[in-house]
Amino acid sequence: MDRIRVLIVGVGGFGQNWWTLLPERPWVEVAGLVDPVQEALDKGGDALRVPASRRFTDLAAALGSVTADLAVHNTPPKLRAEHARLILPHGLHLLTAKPLAETLADARQIISLAKTHRRTLAVNQQLRYGPVPRTLGRMLRDGAVGQIDHLDFEFHQRRTYTDRLKDVPSPLLIESSVHHFDFLRSVAGCEPERVFCDAWNPAWTGATGETSATTILKMTGGFRINYRASRAGRADLDPSLSIGWYGRWFVEGTEGVIRGSEKEGYFLNGQMMLSPEAAVKDAGVHPLIGVLFDDVCCAIQEGRTPETSGEDNLWTMATCQAAYESYHQERWVAMKGFVG
Ligand SMILES: NC(=O)c1ccc[n+]([C@@H]2O[C@H](COP(=O)([O-])OP(=O)(O)OC[C@H]3O[C@@H](n4cnc5c(N)ncnc54)[C@H](O)[C@@H]3O)[C@@H](O)[C@H]2O)c1
Structure with a gap:
C-alpha cells in the first residue's frame, strides 16, 4: 500500500477506534486531528503521536494548515454535511462514520459534491x-x-x-x-x-x-x-x-x-x-473497521469505487x-x- 495521509475529524467516541487501528498500519501517516474537546485531542494525539502543532479545535484551521489525502470523519451526524462541504472541495477523500448524513437530501448533496470534485466517498458500515x-x-x-x-x-x-x-x-x-x-x-x-x-x-x-x-x-x-x-x-x-x-x-x-x-x-x-x-x-x-479502512484505501489507490461508497450507502x-x-x-x- 502507498503512503496515505489521514486527517481525523472527531477524535473521541467512535473515533477512538483509530487510536489503535492506524498505528498498526505503517503506510498511514496521521497528518492532523480535529476536535473541539481538548481531552479528546490530548488523549488521541498522544495515542497517535501527533504533535501539538497538528492538533486543531476547528476543521477550517486544520484544512488550512495540514496536507492530507483522506479525512476520516467521526463527529455526530448533524455535522456531516457542513464538514463535507469543506473537506471535499479542499481535495480530500472522505470516509465517514454512519450515517452518511442526517437526511437523504444531505446525503445526495454530499455524494454529488464528491462526484464534482472527483473524490472518493465511503461510509463506515463495517459489519x-x-x-x-x-x-x-x-x-x-x-x-x-x-x-x-x-x-x-x-x-x-x-x-x-x-x-x-x-x-x-x-x-x-x-x-x-x-x-x-x-x-x-x-x-x-x-x-x-x-x-x-x-x-x-x-x-x-x-x-x-x-x-x-x-x-x-x-x-x-x-x-x-x-x-x-x-x-x-x-x-x-x-x-x-x-x-x-x-x-x-x-x-x-x-x-x-x-x-x-x-x-x-x-x-x-x-x-x-x-x-x-x-x-x-x-x-x-x-477489527472490521480496520478491514473496511484497508479496502477504502486500496480503492482510492486503485481508482475504483469502494464497496460502501456514498452511492451504495444511499440505498441503506x-x-x-x-x-x-x-x-x-x-x-x-x-x-x-x-x-x-
Ligand atoms: N459503525 C459503528 O459501528 C458505529 C458505532 C458507534 C458510533 N458510530 C457513529 O459514529 C459517529 C460519532 O458517534 P459518537 O458516539 O462517537 O459521537 P460523539 O458525540 O462521542 O462525538 C465523536 C467526537 O466528535 C467530536 N466532535 C464534536 N463536534 C466536533 C466538531 N465540530 N469538529 C470535530 N469534532 C467534533 C466530539 O468531541 C467527539 O470527540 C456517529 O455518526 C455514530 O452513528 C458508528
Whole structure:
C-alpha cells in the first residue's frame, strides 16, 4: 500500500477506534486531528503521536494548515454535511462514520459534491465485512439454495435507554437496522423495491421511540426479506434471547435451505458450512473497521469505487427512511422516490 495521509475529524467516541487501528498500519501517516474537546485531542494525539502543532479545535484551521489525502470523519451526524462541504472541495477523500448524513437530501448533496470534485466517498458500515455476511453472500451468489424464495432475519438485543437514544424517534431504525439493512443488501446482492414496516415500543423500555419492528423488503431479485428486530428483547428474563449483531437466518430456495446463527453455526441442507468459531473470528466492530479502512484505501489507490461508497450507502439510508415512512403511513412504500 502507498503512503496515505489521514486527517481525523472527531477524535473521541467512535473515533477512538483509530487510536489503535492506524498505528498498526505503517503506510498511514496521521497528518492532523480535529476536535473541539481538548481531552479528546490530548488523549488521541498522544495515542497517535501527533504533535501539538497538528492538533486543531476547528476543521477550517486544520484544512488550512495540514496536507492530507483522506479525512476520516467521526463527529455526530448533524455535522456531516457542513464538514463535507469543506473537506471535499479542499481535495480530500472522505470516509465517514454512519450515517452518511442526517437526511437523504444531505446525503445526495454530499455524494454529488464528491462526484464534482472527483473524490472518493465511503461510509463506515463495517459489519458487511464480517464472516457471516461474507459467507452467506458468497453461497447465495454461487447458487447454494437455487432461486431464493425468502430470507428471514431475526435480531434480539437488550439495551438500556439512559443514553442519547432515549428520546430519538426510532432507535431501532437509526442504530441497528442501518447496519442490518446494509449487510442484508450485500448478502442479497440486489436492492429493495418496496418496503412495508410496522414498528412499536414495548411498554418496558424507557425509550420514547420505536425499539421493535417487523419489516418486509420486496427485493429486485424477486424474493422477499422478512426482517424482525428488537432492541428491547427480554434477555433480562431469558439471556438466551440475546443474539449478536448477525442475528438468526433462514433462507429457503428451489435447491436448498440455509439456517443458523453465530451460536449454533450455519447449515446448508442440514450440513454445517460455517462453525460458531469461524462465524465470530475477527468479527468484532473494531477489527472490521480496520478491514473496511484497508479496502477504502486500496480503492482510492486503485481508482475504483469502494464497496460502501456514498452511492451504495444511499440505498441503506433510503431503506431505513422507507421503513420509517411505511409504519407512519401504514402502507407499502416504493424505494424509487427515496434513491432518486
Ligand atoms: N459503525 C459503528 O459501528 C458505529 C458505532 C458507534 C458510533 N458510530 C457513529 O459514529 C459517529 C460519532 O458517534 P459518537 O458516539 O462517537 O459521537 P460523539 O458525540 O462521542 O462525538 C465523536 C467526537 O466528535 C467530536 N466532535 C464534536 N463536534 C466536533 C466538531 N465540530 N469538529 C470535530 N469534532 C467534533 C466530539 O468531541 C467527539 O470527540 C456517529 O455518526 C455514530 O452513528 C458508528
